[in-house]
Amino acid sequence: MGLFNWLFSKGVDFYKLLQEHSDLALKGVQALALYMTTGKYDDGEKVIIIEKEADKKRKELIDELDSTFITPIEREDIYELSSAIDNILDYCETTVKEMEIYELSPTVELREMVDVILRGTELIDKSVYNLDKDKKSAMDYALKAKKLENEMESYYRKYLAELLKNDDIKYILKMREIYRHLSNCADKMDLAGEILGHILVKEI
Structure with missing residues (x-):
């Protein structure tokens, strides 16, 4: 693409691309929550399939960033938000794959932890949807999502302490x-909320 064409390239709806990416993240976490209920291989595969779809969506977004001069919010913010959203799904996929490799079944503890991630991802999705509509609501959703990371940390410490009481060392590991x-997945959820807050504080 020549410089003139790059400077005056047609407008791209980055809000829509971010919304589509966020939707996939939410679908992936919903699929993980289902897997933690059923423990079925097919339900775990849904998480992996959605993660691959999200990778394609992120590539589409990055390609558009590379070919677009004017963006509605800072280019770096779009990139970082998309990265954090993508990482949420990456950890969902890794969770499923390792549970299958280790031949682990879902537990009440895992369901509780995934529920926190699900609630947080729902809030992130609502925040992303309101980026170009209701910025105050978007900020509210982002802040609520960040607060859930503390809940996850509490669960993580509690359940890890309980796990260490088990006599089966292999199971513990x-x-x-x-x-x-x-826990890392929740960290990325928290990061997405932080980036959203960073974007919004410049616009509200």
Whole structure:
């Protein structure tokens, strides 16, 4: 693309692309929540399929960033928000894959942790949807999502302490990895909320 064409390239709806990416993240977490209920292989595969769809959506967004001069919000903010959203799904996928490799079944503890991520991702999705509509509501959703990271940290410490009382060392090591993935997933949820807040504070 020549410089003239790049400077005056047609407008791209980055809000819509971010919304579509966020929708996929929410669908992926919903699929993970279902998997933690059923433990079925097919339900776990849904998480992996959605993660691949989200990778394609992120590539589309990055390609548009590379070919568009004017963006509605800062280019770096779009990139970082998309990255954080994508990482939520990455940890969901890794959780499923490792549970299958380790031959672990869902537990009440895992369901509780995934529920926190689900509630947080729902809030992130609502915030993204309101970026170009109701900025105050978007900020409110983002802040609420960030607060849930503290709830996850509380669960993580509590359930890890309980896990260490188990006599099966192999089980402890395997399940600790799953706990860690879910904790990291919540960290990325928190980061998405922080980036959204960073974007919005410049616009409200």
